[in-house]
Amino acid sequence: MLTIEAFEHKLKEKVKQARGVDIAGAADKDIYYAVAAIVQENMHENWHETKKAYEDQQERQVYYVSMEFLIGRLLESNLLNCGLRDVCHEALHRLGRSPEDIYAEEHDAGLGNGGLGRLAACFLDSMASLQYAGHGSGIRYRYGLFEQRIIHGNQVELPDYWLKETYPWETRKADEALTIHFGGEVDMHTRADGTLEFSPRNTDEVRAVPYDVPVAGYDNNVVNTLRLWSAELPPEDSHLLGDSESRYYHHLDHMHSIEQISGFLYPDDSNYEGKELRLKQQYFLVSATLQQIIGDFKRVHDLPLKQMHQKICVQINDTHPSLAVPELMRLLMDQEGLNWDDAWHVTRHTIAYTNHTTLSEALEKWPVDMIKHVLPRSFMIINEINERFCQGLWFDHPELRDKIPELAVIADDQVHMARLAIVGSFSVNGVAQLHTDILKKSEMKDFHELYPGKFNNKTNGITHRRWLLQVNTELADTISDAIGPQWIQQPSKLAGLLRYTNDNAFLQKLDQVKRNNKAKMTDIIQKQTGISVDPDSIFDVQIKRLHEYKRQLLNVFHVIYLYNEIKDNPAMDITPRTFIFAAKAAPGYYMAKEIIKLIHHVASVVNHDKDVKGRLKLIFMENYNVSLAESIIPAADLSEQISTAGKEASGTGNMKMMMNGALTVGTMDGANVEIHDLVGRDNIFIFGLSSSEIQQYRDEGSYNAKEIYHADDRVRRIMDQLNGGDFGSQEIEFKDIFYHILSHNDPYFVLKDFEDYIVTQEHVDSTFRIREKWQQKALVNIAYSGKFSSDRTIHEYAADIWNIAPVRFSTPSL
Incomplete structure (x- = not known):
């Protein structure tokens, strides 16, 4: 294990060898490569010994x-797994460098x-x-x-x-x-x-x-x-x-x-x-x-x-x-x-x-x-x-x-x-x-x-080392202070947090951690989009591939619905909300691209309407990737997992946000079902048709989207706004979305689930106002999230499918 002094010395040597300059004159990119070289050296002998052990045994x-x-x-995760992250951070700070800036040099x-x-x-x-x-x-x-x-x-x-x-x-x-x-x-x-x-x-x-x-x-x-x-x-x-x-x-x-x-x-x-x-x-x-x-x-x-x-x-x-x-x-x-x-x-x-x-x-x-x-x-x-x-x-x-x-x-x-x-x-x-x-x-x-x-x-899982220990250091430290660090090796130990569900001081700590992460995200949004958002608003997050079955469209309909309510009653009492989307659409997927276009056009209206008074903000973060997710997920209050029931095989974004203290609003689909069974109905916001109900509608041919369009004034108003109203014009039209839903009988049941979704979101609004109650629910989600570590999944694969056991190493370096 390298000391801080030894790491700093090696870092200076690497920069000198590679660039021929003292570290003070090195660019962040030079330091990134130098740190990576140190980590590679640290891993290479163990890499060789691991291969040898597998073959020998x-x-x-x-x-x-x-x-x-x-x-x-990979730089930060490799530093973390090799036990060098804290040493590297301190060495970089001593040299007047920001670890975050160094990590950002990696594509x-x-x-x-x-x-x-x-x-x-x-x-x-x-x-x-x-x-x-x-x-x-x-x-x-x-x-x-x-x-x-x-x-x-x-x-x-x-x-x-x-x-x-x-x-x-x-x-x-x-x-x-x-x-x-x-x-x-x-x-x-x-x-x-x-x-x-x-x-x-x-x-x-x-x-x-x-x-x-x-x-x-x-x-x-x-x-x-x-x-x-x-x-x-x-x-x-x-x-x-x-x-x-x-x-x-x-x-x-x-x-x-x-x-x-x-x-x-x-x-x-x-x-x-x-x-x-x-x-x-x-x-x-x-x-x-x-x-x-x-x-x-x-x-x-x-x-x-x-x-x-x-x-x-x-x-x-x-x-x-x-x-x-x-x-x-x-x-x-x-x-x-x-x-x-x-x-x-x-x-x-x-x-x-x-x-x-x-x-x-x-x-x-x-x-x-x-x-x-x-x-x-x-x-x-x-x-x-x-x-x-x-x-x-x-x-x-x-x-x-x-x-x-x-x-x-x-x-x-x-x-x-x-x-x-x-x-x-x-x-x-x-x-x-x-x-x-x-x-x-x-x-x-x-x-x-x-x-x-x-x-x-x-059932799928996520590595809690990356998606909690690495990306949300403050929350990880808060957890370790409360229940010890054993959860890092045994994520099921996170259940020990349940004894703090009525500990007001601990709940306030969780609230402060979330607030700090939201403040960081606020700065990122400002820097990337130029839009100012309220860090005390509900950060309502849907980040995933853009596909009709994932129903980003239902989420946008909710935004339009709230906007309409405010326009009808400018003084209405509503908890401020920041809607955060991030998604890529397949290049040839026309309807997905139209939904991205709709999100931006709705944002251009909602974000600049004086009647809204900042109570609603709609943000689309472009070029969604792992690094962007690592910033958004710790800041999420509400995790949107609203796919048409029976269509999402599992989902893992639901697990990542759950682990970071977000509450899920979702259908009984994919792993949402298992999250619901673990945390209980009171700690998740479930809405919508079940997969069996949807299948019954399909088998019987008894669903009629046009009936909902004509019967529900809110739905008809939103749809008409797409078809030439407030969110459509000669320059920008969303007639294709309008006709696609009605002519194809709403294949993903957006209109059918709309009413229940709105009622559930009103419950979200009222719950968020009671901070202690919200944090209790968030704590329960974090405590049960250990079930969704990929360690558990891999143990199951190993025992039930692969027929392998952990390898015991006897070599000195291992």
């Missing part, structure tokens, strides 16, 4: 394969989009902190999703080139590069033993180069690995430039496509080229990962490949990596010589699948012709899997014969990736109890009946 290893890892900035890694990627990042943190042999595998995107800018209320997407400066946490491993094949033809030969041999011909080759990022466990010297694959042109391909003219131009196209494979996350798939690129990305990830896994297994374990599943588990995060099923089969059969039955046994006992959605558009499907063209050998294997699966249904389950088209991996000239993942895995888990129940009873009912032991629930 022949540990079963887990590979978490995901298209996204939303890791955010958020552009490796993810939303909750899926942030969950993966939390899981990596927990696996290392709990001493599990678990690693991440993803793609090293050169560009993030996009950098969001708002121009005249419209979202504009700019490139997010997060790698334009050196990324200090990655180590390039060019000597471990692998080759990936696309396209071409498949030659089939009969071996001497009568078995078939398949070999590719005229393929396009891509070089997969790994970049390793260390994942430090908290206070335990364990360092696991996040391996990110970069697509590059194989150097030996240069001879192709001298071939025929047609081959030359094909090669140029191939070179261009290679740049795109690890170019950016989620290319636009509204056209054929975009779909094909997504398919290539997904295959690139799973092929590189599985080739590495098989190579490492053969090097480390003196076991036949028939037993690989005894030492390896591959957890695929959503449907994106589902090609792992045919690719593992291909590698085991074509490269390693296993027969079909042995390869299928290994595959079905190695791969586990996490489902994250009930949305049909998110359950990926690929055109058969596309897979045949891009991945000809993979399609042959998928087709064989489908044939054998469908024959099994026909002969062994005659009761399901009529449902074969709904269960088949290949149907309607499409390859259904979720079905492929279910058939080819040994475990299928949902991410909240309600979500898993919906999968079992509705969305995947037939598969559940076919494989009753395969489906299980693993």
